[in-house]
Amino acid sequence: MTTDTKPRVRIFDTTLRDGEQSPGATMTHEEKLEIAALLDEMGVDIIEAGFPIASEGDFAAVSEIARQTKDATVCGLARANLKDIDRCWEAVRHAASPRIHTFIGTSPLHRAIPDLTMDEMADRIHETVTHARNLCDDVQWSPMDATRTEWDYLARVVRIAIAAGASTINIPDTVGYTAPRESADLIRRLIAEVEGAEDVVFATHCHNDLGMATANALAAVEGGARQIECTINGLGERAGNTALEEVVMALRVRGDIMPYETGVDPSKIMAISRRVSAVSGFAVQPNKAIVGKNAFAHESGIHQDGMLKNRENFEIMRPEDIGLSGTSLPLGKHSGRAALRAKLESLGYAVEDNQLMDVFVRFKALADRKKEVLDDDLVALMQSEERSQQDTIRLEHLRVVCGTDGPAEAELRLSVDGTSKQAKASGDGPVDAAFNAVKALIDHRARLQLYQVAAVTEGTDAQATVTVRMEEEGRIVTGASADTDTVTASAKAYVNALNRLMVRRGKAGGDRAEVSYKDAG
Structure with missing residues (x-):
C-alpha cells in the first residue's frame, strides 16, 4: 500500500523583520510578540523575528519571541561579520529551534559597498558561515541581490556557503528585478550544478517592485526551491514582499499543477491579516488578492x-x-454582549471578558450613531481599539467650529499618562485646526506626508477610516483611526501616529520615548 504525499514547502515569514522595514510600519515590543504567537499558531515553519544587532529593542523582541515560540523555528538576521552573528545567536539561542540567517551582497553593485574583491568576499563568506555553524546547527545564508549576480560568482559563493555548513541557501531577488522564468531557471541550475546542493534546502525571497513577487516565488518552487520567504499582506520595503496569503492559497487552490503543501492553516489568514494591518498602520487595499475587502x-x-x-x-x-464569515448579519443598538462576542469570534477576534466590556461600550456608542453596525464597522472598531490599547497620548475631547465664515477653530483636550492638557487653535478647515491644537500641546517636528480618508461602509452615517503618515528626522510613522465623525477620526489618527513616533524615538533602548508637552498658554 502506498500513500500519495505532496512535497512540503516551508513558509518562512519575515513580517517582523523585512515587513517592519517598510517606511512607517512601527510595531511595539508587545505587538511583535503577539504577531509571532499568531504566526506560530497558524503553522508558519520559520519566523524571522528581527535583526538583533540593529537596536536594543530588536534584540529584546527577538530574544523574547525565541523563548515564547512553541513550534516554529525562530530566526534572527545578521550581516557577514562575527559581531553581528554573535549578537544574533545570543538572541535566538533560547528557542526550541533556533536559526542564524547571515547575508552579504554579492552583485557587482553590492560588492563595491564594502570594497571587497571577489576573493576577499569569498573568504569572508567562508569565515562567517563557519562561525555561525559552530554556534548553531541551523544556518541560513543569503547572497543579497542574487538575481543580479554573475552566474559563475553566484555558483562559487553558494558552493562555499554549503561547504562551510549552511543548511538553507536563500536566493533573494532583492530589488524585484527578475521574472518567473528566470526565477525557476536560476534555482534549477543551482541545484543541478553546485556541489552539495542536494544536501541543503533552497529558498526564495522575492520583492514586488515589478508586481511579480508571488509569481517569482511560485516559479522558484517549480524550479526546486522548498522554502518561500514572505510577509503577511505583502508588507515590506518599497512595493513589498511576496504575500504569505497569496502563495499559501495559490498552492492550495492550484494543487493540480503545483502539487506542494504547506503547514499553514488558511482559516487563520484573515485574522492575522487584520491584526498586522492594525499594528503596522498599513491598510489593506480593497482589491488586494485574498484579504482585500473586495x-x-x-x-x-x-x-x-x-x-x-x-x-x-x-x-x-x-x-x-x-x-x-460567510454571512454579514448586522447588529444594532439592542444587541447584547453575547451577540457581539459571537459576531467578533466569527470575524476572528477572540476577546476576554474585560476587553469585551470595553469593546461593548464602544459598540453601543457606535450603534447609537448608526442604523446598523455591519461586519466592516466592527472590524474598523476593533482595529481602532487595538491601535489605541498601548497609546500613552489619548484624545479625550474635541470640539470644532467651522463653516464659510472665517478660519475653523478647534478646542481639544489630550491625556498623556493620565495627565490632561487642553488647547485651542485655528486652521484652514476643521482637520487643520484639530491638528494645530495637537501641535500646541505635543512637542514634535514631524511633517505630515499623507492624509487619507476612506469610508468603511456606505451611507451618510458610515464610519470614516483616516490614515496619516508623518516623518521626523528620518523616522516615518503611520497612524490610523475610524469614527463616524471624520474630524474626530482624523484627530485620533494624528494622535495615534504621534504615539508611534514616541516608539520610534525610543526604539534604540527598546522603550517609548518620553512625551514633551508644550506650554499651550
Missing part, C-alpha cells in the same frame, strides 16, 4: 446571477477557507 465582492449583474446559481461560477475559493 476579494469576495460581486457587483456585476452577470456575476451576481452566476453566484446565486453556483458560487463556483465566480469564486475559486470560499471566504470561510481564509477565516471570513
